[in-house]
Amino acid sequence: MQLINATEARKNFFSILDEVYFDGKEVMIKKGNRVKVKFTPVTAEKAFDYTKYRNDLKKVDGIFDEHDFSDMQKAKMSMDKNVKNW
Numbered sequence: 001m002q003l004i005n006a007t008e009a010r011k012n013f014f015s016i017l018d019e020v021y022f023d024g025k026e027v028m029i030k031k032g033n034r035v036k037v038k039f040t041p042v043t044a045e046k047a048f049d050y051t052k053y054r055n056d057l058k059k060v061d062g063i064f065d066e067h068d069f070s071d072m073q074k075a076k077m078s079m080d081k082n083v084k085n086w
Contacts, residue, residue, distance in 0.1 A: 026038065
């Protein structure tokens with residue numbers, strides 16, 4: 001088996017894997033006639049904390065979520081109010 005780095009794996013993902021099966025319970029990834037990976041996925045709530053991921057992205061990339069948008073709307077309303085009072 002030849003080892004490749006993660007970048008190469010991402011570039012050639014579909015050529016590396018021949019077949020991916022999901023029967024509702026178990027995922028099986030095959031290359032040729034051999035099974036390379038076999039696993040049973042867990043529910044998304046247990047497997048991954050999307051709220052934490054979104055908050056981490058917000059910190060790193062400056063991505064806004066719906067709470068930030070409402071804060072931006074409040075700031076705009078405050079600015080509009082100040083302009084009217086001027």
